[in-house]
Amino acid sequence: MNRVTLTINGQKITAPAGEKVLWAALENGIYIPNLCAIKDKPEPNASCRVCWVEVAGKTKPVTACTEEVYDGMVVNTRGEKARRLAKAGFELLMASHALDCAHCKANGACELQKIAKELGCSLKPRGLRLLLRNLPIDDSNPIFVYDPNKCILCGRCVWECKKQKGKAVLGFAHRGFERRLTTFGDEPIGKDRCLDCAECVKVCPTGALALK
Ligand code: FES
Numbered sequence: 167m168n169r170v171t172l173t174i175n176g177q178k179i180t181a182p183a184g185e186k187v188l189w190a191a192l193e194n195g196i197y198i199p200n201l202c203a204i205k206d207k208p209e210p211n212a213s214c215r216v217c218w219v220e221v222a223g224k225t226k227p228v229t230a231c232t233e234e235v236y237d238g239m240v241v242n243t244r245g246e247k248a249r250r251l252a253k254a255g256f257e258l259l260m261a262s263h264a265l266d267c268a269h270c271k272a273n274g275a276c277e278l279q280k281i282a283k284e285l286g287c288s289l290k291p292r293g294l295r296l297l298l299r300n301l302p303i304d305d306s307n308p309i310f311v312y313d314p315n316k317c318i319l320c321g322r323c324v325w326e327c328k329k330q331k332g333k334a335v336l337g338f339a340h341r342g343f344e345r346r347l348t349t350f351g352d353e354p355i356g357k358d359r360c361l362d363c364a365e366c367v368k369v370c371p372t373g374a375l376a377l378k
Contacts, residue, residue, distance in 0.1 A: 167182045167183065168182070168183040169181065169182055169183065170182075170183050170235055170236055170237040170238075170239070171237060171238070172190065172235050172236070172237070172238065172239035172240070172241065173239070173240045173241065174187075174190070174191050174194070174196050174241040174242075174243060175196060175241070175242060175243055175244065177194070177196065179191075179194040179196075181193070181194075181235045183235070183236075184234055184235075185234065185235050186203075186210070186230065186231055186232065186233060186234060186235070187219060187221075187228075187230040187231075187233045187234070187235055187239075187241055188200055188203055188217055188230035188231045189203075189205060190235050191230065191241070191243065196243065197243075197280075197284060198217050198219060198230045198243050199216040199217060199252055199256070199280075199281040199284050199285060200214070200216060200217045200230070200231060201214035201216055201259075201277060201281075201318060201320045201371050202214040202231070202320040202321055202322070203217065203231040204321070204322055204325050206329075207325055210229075210231045210232050211231075211320070211321045212229055212231055212232050213319070213320070213321070214255060214259065214318065214320055215229070215251070215252075215254075215255030215258075216252050216255045216256050216259070216281060216285075217229050217230040217231050217252070218230070218247075218248040218249075218251040218252045218255070219233070219241050219242065219243045219245070219248050220241070220242045220243075220245035220247060220248045221233065221239060221240065221241055221242075222239075222240035222241075222242075223240075226247070227245070227247050227248040227251055230243070249285065252285055253285050253287050256281055256282070256285060256287065257287070257291040257292070257293065257294055258291075258294070259278075259318050260278070260289060260290065260291045261291045261294040261295070261296055261297055262296070262297045262298060262299060262343070263278065263315075263316060263318060263372070264298055264313070264315035264316055265289055265290060266316075267279070267289070270316070270372075270373040270376075271373050271376040271377070272370075272372055272373030272376065273373070276371070276372055276373060277371035277372065278318070278371070278372055297343065298315065299314065299315055299343075299346075300315065301314040301315055301346065302314075303315075304354050304355050304356075305356075306354035306355055306356030306357055307354075307355045307356040307360060307362065308356065308362060308378075309362050309364050309367075309377060309378060310364055310366075310367045310375055310376060310377050310378060311375070311376055311378060312347070312355055312374060312375055313373065313374050313375075313376070314346055314347060314374065315374075316372050316373050316374040317346070317347055317372070317374035317375075318371070318372055318374070319338070319345055319346070319347065320371060321338070322366075322369040322370065322371065323336055323347070323366035323367075323369060323370055323375055324336045324337055324338065324347070325369075326365045326366050326368075326369045327365070327366055329365075330361060330363050330365050335349055335350070335355070335358045335359050335360050335361075336348075336349060336355070336366065337349070337350070339352070364377065
């Protein structure tokens with residue numbers, strides 16, 4: 167495959183032609199906040215809105231998970247406009263995320279904590295009213311627990327589940343604020359056709375899916 171040369175934050179790197187900026191950066195040790203990106207999914211979800219970067223020659227920031235690299239491209243992951251958008255996207259997610267790091271199994275490995283550190287912002291949104299959903303925790307699976315109040319609806323578990331079974335046990339229902347992870351027929355996860363492989367737990371960026 168052809169490779170192109172580009173510059174990210176002043177660092178010259180090469181990447182396969184057609185690769186998305188996000189993966190080119192991550193593979194070269196340059197972190198760009200991301201939550202909904204899935205490497206082997208042909209079409210990016212592009213729903214979390216935290217992966218903004220600036221590209222020389224473009225007037226507006228672009229999402230790194232959807233933007234393709236090209237030869238001579240110059241990317242800045244820390245530009246002011248991109249950072250402002252990333253922080254706004256992150257705050258929106260955090261406005262409906264039940265924050266309980268001290269009792270969360272993901273504490274220390276949580277990608278929300280990593281992103282807050284990278285963006286230099288608090289896990290608690292400052293300018294937004296909290297809209298917590300207070301949904302019941304699904305404890306029906308023998309291996310893992312699903313807490314929808316910590317779920318940021320990134321879709322990684324849905325994709326992983328589909329890969330394991332060919333047909334996902336997990337999926338999404340509803341739209342907007344009502345959107346949530348569900349199973350076919352809205353059965354508890356443990357009562358559906360779950361393989362108990364727990365691969366969904368491994369890809370969850372927060373503590374929404376956690377081993378018992
Ligand atoms: S990682 Fe790009 S929008 Fe979520």
